[in-house]
Amino acid sequence: MLNQALIFGVLASTAQLARASVPRYAQKISPISFAVLDTVPTGTQFNGTSHFIPPGTTSDSLKAKPFHIYDDSFYDIIGSDPTLTLLAYTATDPIFHEAVVWHPETNSVYFAQNAGPVAAGTGLNKSAIVQKIYLDDAERIVKQGNGSGYVNVTTVDSGVRVINPNGGTNFRGKIVYTAEGQGNDIPPALYLIDPNNHDNTTVIMNNFYGRQFDSLNDVAVNPRNHELYFTDGPFGWVQAFRPNPVLPTQVYRFNYDTGVVRAVADGFHMTNGITFSPDGMYAYVTDSGVSSGFWGYNYTNPSTIYRYDVNDEGNFSNRQLFAYNEIRVPDGIHCDVHGNVYVGTGDGINVYNPSGLLIGRLYLGTTSANFAFTGKGKMVVCAETKLWYVNWNAEGADITSNAYSG
Ligand SMILES: *[C@@H]1O[C@H](CO)[C@@H](O)[C@H](O)[C@H]1NC(C)=O
Numbered sequence: 001m002l003n004q005a006l007i008f009g010v011l012a013s014t015a016q017l018a019r020a021s022v023p024r025y026a027q028k029i030s031p032i033s034f035a036v037l038d039t040v041p042t043g044t045q046f047n048g049t050s051h052f053i054p055p056g057t058t059s060d061s062l063k064a065k066p067f068h069i070y071d072d073s074f075y076d077i078i079g080s081d082p083t084l085t086l087l088a089y090t091a092t093d094p095i096f097h098e099a100v101v102w103h104p105e106t107n108s109v110y111f112a113q114n115a116g117p118v119a120a121g122t123g124l125n126k127s128a129i130v131q132k133i134y135l136d137d138a139e140r141i142v143k144q145g146n147g148s149g150y151v152n153v154t155t156v157d158s159g160v161r162v163i164n165p166n167g168g169t170n171f172r173g174k175i176v177y178t179a180e181g182q183g184n185d186i187p188p189a190l191y192l193i194d195p196n197n198h199d200n201t202t203v204i205m206n207n208f209y210g211r212q213f214d215s216l217n218d219v220a221v222n223p224r225n226h227e228l229y230f231t232d233g234p235f236g237w238v239q240a241f242r243p244n245p246v247l248p249t250q251v252y253r254f255n256y257d258t259g260v261v262r263a264v265a266d267g268f269h270m271t272n273g274i275t276f277s278p279d280g281m282y283a284y285v286t287d288s289g290v291s292s293g294f295w296g297y298n299y300t301n302p303s304t305i306y307r308y309d310v311n312d313e314g315n316f317s318n319r320q321l322f323a324y325n326e327i328r329v330p331d332g333i334h335c336d337v338h339g340n341v342y343v344g345t346g347d348g349i350n351v352y353n354p355s356g357l358l359i360g361r362l363y364l365g366t367t368s369a370n371f372a373f374t375g376k377g378k379m380v381v382c383a384e385t386k387l388w389y390v391n392w393n394a395e396g397a398d399i400t401s402n403a404y405s406g
């Protein structure tokens with residue numbers, strides 16, 4: 001204990017020394033600087049769809065130095081010279097949406113297109129598309145240092161088409177997807193893709209005791225029992241590509257070996273992203289109920305990250321409000337090795353410490369629905385029409401070794 005405290009003290013003072021200079025692509029934004037505003041806009045001027053531009057900044061200045069330090073502990077996460085590099089972009093189609101999964105064995109990153117409304121530029125004919133990039137390409141572009149070269153994006157031709165994939169994670173050396181389904185006849189399902197043999201894609205679960213789910217959204221592996229936990233909500237319905245929900249909006253667990261599916265949590269508006277703390281003691285679930293497709297926005301609905309205790313049996317209990325999302329809706333969510341919580345949101349990625357304090361942000365100025373840690377100090381970020389690469393200190397919780405053990 002004494003040694004630990006000593007080491008901690010030394011580390012802390014080293015970090016404080018480093019704090020003398022703010023990294024070139026970072027800026028400090030102190031909450032005390034906007035605790036009092038000259039005028040505070042009304043709810044019709046500033047609401048759940050607005051972007052917050054703190055006093056003394058502009059949208060451009062926020063983007064120019066995109067690593068925003070809200071609390072000094074964020075210095076340890078960004079390190080001395082964090083960078084953000086554009087890897088790829090499209091003119092309109094939101095091909096970089098969600099289901100971002102790093103597959104270490106092939107050093108590739110998989111992602112899926114937005115299955116949302118046609119107005120988003122997608123169209124259902126295009127939405128069942130899984131694509132990938134190679135991280136070696138990403139590294140080469142970072143070395144060029146100017147974002148001038150873009151990585152090749154290749155389409156994954158899976159033997160069985162994944163219909164409207166929205167979430168994904170590593171599972172036993174392969175990738176499991178939550179797919180939203182389409183219309184009446186293609187039910188939401190879990191699919192398993194083998195990155196070494198895309199042809200061998202299989203549906204591993206598609207019903208709850210004979211009932212269709214609403215629209216499966218996101219999936220995570222509990223590192224303690226290795227079961228698949230996934231969220232289900234009425235997204236396909238409010239985006240007009242699935243029928244009326246016939247199940248409540250819930251979180252479920254699926255045991256791949258026994259086939260057992262069980263509900264573990266309810267009481268959501270729009271249950272969205274899910275992840276576990278590195279030790280598996282907590283589950284985090286986002287509720288993006290504030291934004292509900294053709295129901296529109298209801299700013300008094302949740303835009304909230306909830307935390308649950310996970311017991312030895314894998315049950316959820318003790319739901320706590322972990323954080324109410326500052327800007328628009330919380331979506332994809334992942335932890336780093338220290339248990340800090342990263343959440344994709346309306347203008348980038350928010351980073352909270354394990355007690356729910358917003359310590360920093362990666363500011364993009366546009367929505368990031370999801371992202372993936374891709375090894376120590378690296379992250380790939382989906383932002384609809386743009387794909388970004390982050391180099392900093394953060395390292396993701398080890399989803400791969402957990403997911404590999406069968
Ligand atoms: C919310 O704020 C935006 C501007 O940020 C405005 O365009 C919109 O009309 C507002 N919505 C409501 C319901 O007041």
Ligand SMILES: *[C@@H]1O[C@H](CO)[C@@H](O)[C@H](O)[C@H]1NC(C)=O
Nearest residue numbers: 117118122123124125126127
């Ligand atoms: C989808 O593709 C089919 C066949 O090419 C076409 O008939 C249909 O109009 C397309 N639907 C949309 C929404 O683009």
Ligand SMILES: *[C@@H]1O[C@H](CO)[C@@H](O)[C@H](O)[C@H]1NC(C)=O
Nearest residue numbers: 141143144145146147148149
């Ligand atoms: C970016 O870097 C590459 C490799 O060094 C170089 O070929 C290219 O001209 C640079 N582009 C710009 C816009 O500076």
Ligand SMILES: *[C@@H]1O[C@H](CO)[C@@H](O)[C@H](O)[C@H]1NC(C)=O
Nearest residue numbers: 134137140149150151152153
């Ligand atoms: C991208 O793919 C094209 C066609 O296969 C190839 O010519 C090119 O070298 C690739 N670029 C990179 C950066 O890998």
Ligand SMILES: *[C@@H]1O[C@H](CO)[C@@H](O)[C@H](O)[C@H]1NC(C)=O
Nearest residue numbers: 174192193194197200201202
């Ligand atoms: C195809 O995938 C299924 C499910 O993961 C697996 O049981 C089977 O062995 C695989 N077959 C081949 C040829 O890889």
Ligand SMILES: *[C@@H]1O[C@H](CO)[C@@H](O)[C@H](O)[C@H]1NC(C)=O
Nearest residue numbers: 269295297298299300301302
């Ligand atoms: C917003 O949501 C609350 C809680 O679900 C509900 O009571 C209220 O009627 C909703 N308001 C609108 C305008 O939809």
Ligand SMILES: *[C@@H]1O[C@H](CO)[C@@H](O)[C@H](O)[C@H]1NC(C)=O
Nearest residue numbers: 262311312313314315316317
């Ligand atoms: C966990 O849930 C299962 C099934 O719902 C139940 O049998 C078990 O008692 C629960 N365990 C605890 C510790 O609550």
